[in-house]
Amino acid sequence: MEEIQSSLPAPRRLRMRRALQHGGFIFGFAILFVTIVIAIFAPFIAPHDPIAQNLGVRLLPPLWMQGGRPDYLLGTDHLGRDYLSRLIYGSRVSLIVGFSTMLIAGAIGSALGFVGGYYGGRTDDIVTYVINCRLSMPGLLVALAVISLVGGSLATIILVLGLLFWDRYAVVVRTATQQVRNADFIAAARVAGASAPWIIWNEIRPNVLHHILVIATLEMAMAILSEASLSFLGLGIRAPTPSWGLMIAEGRSFLFAKPYLVWVPGIAIFLLVLATNLLGDGLRDLSQPEGRR
């Protein structure tokens, strides 16, 4: 006779098991992980210098097409630079912009949300007003205007995007904080003598963290896409630094003769953004109780 199981496995194990059954989460996590590894070890992986020009091998097609060469797997661009190497180094820009923007925007938005949601009253009115001001601005348009004034560089892009796209963090964190702050355990912490910042950090933050994580991944995808758009418009990363958006822009004039110059970096952007979004969706599903998908 089989014995009746008396206890469930530990919550951590259960969570792992659920994560491994979630296809989107696995896919997103895998792609993002591989991209991060590639970005970190770019100098060791890339077969060529990404900005070295070699006009003798201009516009080579990828290996599997007619005229492709094994030492240039994805061909070369109009200046004879190895396309694979540029793609590999380009992932660095995308990831740096994605993560840095996420951190800056996340810090600003969460701080506003915590303060507004916890203190309420007049403080909350001010926070809500600031959020509404931000929401009434078309984000990418403002980013375009500011960057065309200041000039594009990696730092300006990160700063501008980070200082602009914190609205979702603020809205969600504020609401989530409001839901938690009236719980008895907050009163208990106050009665135990804890200060407001301490309560926000130690009692409320762990309760809100899963919301922040979900938004962070979605916003990261948004930031990656924004950088690509800005670079494509010539307002972002400056040549010759490889950026996927810039690669599409440079390949655009050869769209009909050499379409791979556009679709290769295009697919890269698509995959990375899709992966981050799927990861976000996966985190959202996994942070909810079982059966409430």
Next chain:
Amino acid sequence: MSPLLDIEGLRIDIPGHAGLLRAIRGISFSIGEGESFAIVGESGCGKSLTAMSVLGLLPRSAVLSAETMSWKNQDMRMFGRRQWSHLHGLGIAAIFQEPMTALNPVLPIGDQMIESFLHHRLGNRRAALSRAGELLERVGVVPVERRLRQYPHEMSGGLRQRVMIAMALMCRPNLMIADEPTTALDVTTQVEILALLKELQADTGMALMLITHDLGVVAHVADRMAVMYAGEIVETGSVASVLTRPAHPYTSALLSCLPTRGQPLIPIPGVVPALIGELQGCIFRNRCGFAMPDCASQVPEREVAPGHAYRCLLARDDSGSTTDSSAAPLEAFQ
């Protein structure tokens, strides 16, 4: 001996759309070292608000005034942030009605228990954990090692309330305020928790301020009690005296509301009046069986016995009350 907590003439007003809500109107009580004091009353009579004012947790819109409000002879109204923080945890601890929401759902209970201990710098993490372990053992949440790592959702309501009590004891408070500590628990668990509270009080010598609507709980745990009605204390005295010789008609009526086998329940007619605007005379007169015209103008404070006072026009001689039927031996509640 000077009392631990001394409150005189406490008033709490809450401004609202309909006018100023006079939620608490001049109540006085004091709690001595090691004493256990109960405040009873129906929902909305202001008993929780009284507890909140002592804890400094009143909503911001509430306006508090008092003739005296002192903790160990220090004026609490003059307390700054640091003194409140010191009083909280070290002086006064609290346990709440709903053990389901009184613990942070995303932190293991061990981490939650040691927070205030570490916050008040009573020792390092190891000392905090060993104290938490001792207390859990004391309140019967075992095996300690495993429990410390568990999350609140892995425990039953009774266990969580035990954890709450252990948590409140972490910093050795002088006074524990228990706001309806057993209301959310089932009856057998209630008895266990009350017995535990009583034992711990005897062990540690702390004072207890018990907020409840359950006269059985009062009889079980408290030394002295106050009966609140619509923001006023209508009768106060030792538990034995108040429950066996109730002097105020409201107290008598409350006691008649307790079920006795074979007898029909006697409800109190009418509803609690709105506490808005100027209020004069006895607040209970619209529901009182003994009301007379003078009740609208004056409410004298009378004494039945030393320490047993009530606010009513009707005089009671010591030999018996006008509502004899409600007088019951104290054991009846236990």
